[in-house]
Amino acid sequence: MPDEIPDIVVGRLPVYLRALMRMAQESREITSSHELGQRLGISSAQIRKDLSHFGEFGKQGTGYQVKFLVEQLRRILKVDAEWGVALVGAGDLGRALAHYGGFANRGFRIVAVFDNDPAKIGMKLTGGLAVQDSSRLSDAIRQSGWKVAMVAVPADQAQAVADKLVEAGVQAILNYAPITLVVADGIRVQYIDPVVHLQRMTFYL
Amino acid sequence: MPDEIPDIVVGRLPVYLRALMRMAQESREITSSHELGQRLGISSAQIRKDLSHFGEFGKQGTGYQVKFLVEQLRRILKVDAEWGVALVGAGDLGRALAHYGGFANRGFRIVAVFDNDPAKIGMKLTGGLAVQDSSRLSDAIRQSGWKVAMVAVPADQAQAVADKLVEAGVQAILNYAPITLVVADGIRVQYIDPVVHLQRMTFYL
DNA sequence: TAGATTGTTAATCGATTAACAATC
DNA sequence: TAGATTGTTAATCGATTAACAATC
Numbered sequence: 001m002p003d004e005i006p007d008i009v010v011g012r013l014p015v016y017l018r019a020l021m022r023m024a025q026e027s028r029e030i031t032s033s034h035e036l037g038q039r040l041g042i043s044s045a046q047i048r049k050d051l052s053h054f055g056e057f058g059k060q061g062t063g064y065q066v067k068f069l070v071e072q073l074r075r076i077l078k079v080d081a082e083w084g085v086a087l088v089g090a091g092d093l094g095r096a097l098a099h100y101g102g103f104a105n106r107g108f109r110i111v112a113v114f115d116n117d118p119a120k121i122g123m124k125l126t127g128g129l130a131v132q133d134s135s136r137l138s139d140a141i142r143q144s145g146w147k148v149a150m151v152a153v154p155a156d157q158a159q160a161v162a163d164k165l166v167e168a169g170v171q172a173i174l175n176y177a178p179i180t181l182v183v184a185d186g187i188r189v190q191y192i193d194p195v196v197h198l199q200r201m202t203f204y205l
Numbered sequence: 206m207p208d209e210i211p212d213i214v215v216g217r218l219p220v221y222l223r224a225l226m227r228m229a230q231e232s233r234e235i236t237s238s239h240e241l242g243q244r245l246g247i248s249s250a251q252i253r254k255d256l257s258h259f260g261e262f263g264k265q266g267t268g269y270q271v272k273f274l275v276e277q278l279r280r281i282l283k284v285d286a287e288w289g290v291a292l293v294g295a296g297d298l299g300r301a302l303a304h305y306g307g308f309a310n311r312g313f314r315i316v317a318v319f320d321n322d323p324a325k326i327g328m329k330l331t332g333g334l335a336v337q338d339s340s341r342l343s344d345a346i347r348q349s350g351w352k353v354a355m356v357a358v359p360a361d362q363a364q365a366v367a368d369k370l371v372e373a374g375v376q377a378i379l380n381y382a383p384i385t386l387v388v389a390d391g392i393r394v395q396y397i398d399p400v401v402h403l404q405r406m407t408f409y410l
Numbered sequence: 411t412a413g414a415t416t417g418t419t420a421a422t423c424g425a426t427t428a429a430c431a432a433t434c
Numbered sequence: 435t436a437g438a439t440t441g442t443t444a445a446t447c448g449a450t451t452a453a454c455a456a457t458c
Contacts, residue, residue: 005408006448006449008448008449009449010405010408010409011405013404013408014398014400014401014404014405015385015401017404018383018384018385018398018400018401019385022360022384032414032415032416033415033416034415039385039387040385041385041387043450043451043452044415045450045451045452045453046449046450046451048415048416048417048418049417049418049449049450049451051417052416052417052418056416056417057416058415058416058417059415059416059457059458060414060415060416060417060456060457060458061413061414061415061416061457061458062414062415062416062458063414063415063416064416076408077404077407077408078407078408078410079404079407083403083407085403092300092301092304092305093301093305095297095301096297096298096300096301097399099297100297100298100399102383102398102399102400103399103400106400106404107400107403107404107407108400108403147410148403148406148407148410150399155227171406171410172403172406172407172409172410174399174402174403174406178223178307179223179227180220180223180224180244180245180246182244182246188405188406188409188410190402190403190405190406191402192397192399192402193219193223193307194302194305194307194308194355194379194397195219195223195307195308195311195312195313196219196220196223197379197395197396197397198288198290198312198313198353198377198379198395199218199219199222199282199284199311199312200215200216200219200393200395201353201376201377201379201393201395202282202283202284202288202312202353202377203210203215203218203281203282203283204215204377204393205283205352205353205376205377205393211424211425213424213425214425237438237439237440238439238440239439248426248427248428249439250426250427250428250429251425251426251427253439253440253441253442254425254426254427254441254442256441257440257441257442261440261441262440263439263440263441264433264434264439264440265432265433265434265438265439265440265441266433266434266437266438266439266440267434267438267439267440268438268439268440269440
């Protein structure tokens, strides 16, 4: 039970889940902490320790039922139901996200796309969503109760967008703008900046 | 000097650099570990400790010259010159990356785009690059000596693409496919999977 | 039974923080 | 000088690993 789960443990669970879903897809019925660790480049002890925070999911001598562990991780991560995600920004990146097929079955669906560019408002995206005026953002989020949003606007607009999202009730933001956001306590933010990731590697070259 | 810098320290440097470049853009000439820490939600002690691995960049009583520290971090991260980046995959995401303006000035430029879809090969992208046949990938990389690549292909092709890249001499891969890659020792891989990032937050909701 | 693998404990390892002398 | 902030040390805190009893 969530005594106090370290963030770093929570951060690994989605990676475990992703690998396990892939195993399930490959019709592997059973796996072990050793096998999973090899696939992921993580020690088997760490996998067992991480899982032990949440319960006992394996069998001595046998390992883990892949399907069962997938179910459990989905439940733990709260992606056993689907979250509606508001997307702000309908530029190249925003549209690529709107079209991305990888959200399905993993707990998320983009339910609305906003932009403040008159040239983009009204645009019909593949998948059926139309780009809405950002001025409708607060109302739409408040009415629908969406808790998760993605920000794909230019850096100089990202903080203002985040402020509006949080004020409308959003509690988790995935930010693609290359800037660190300042948000209230309890609001979660994750960052995706390809340049940051690239720079983490060039150091070693 | 690089005794043995912890990965986790290297991982924070690009975030420091990003914030400092922003400060420079805002014409802030001086900053302190305290101010930078506040912006980033990190303790001032950690920032000073991290920087101390590489030298002494500040002045007691004053703080850090923003421009100077930017220069130093760019040098440390080896992004004071520009890396040519090969991009594999010209789907929605690949094209969004090819059009992305955020690489400029931060050490990277996409120099080639590959895809194996005949319908996409030859396509002219904004910015002037044409999509090349993946069959040319190995030769092109070997001839040009590119060391950095981004992978934006479907999950089931990503490992094969990574293998080809590494074989051709690539040493750093930014992987957008939702799968953990297996690569030889010494090859760096970073992962961007929006679903993983979202799942890291829903746990707390 | 023999072999395998879990869940957990204790030991090790590493990272963060607090504190402060040095000094601008 | 008085105030501020660095770079660094030592203490604290937390995460990883190794080892193994339990048991399938």
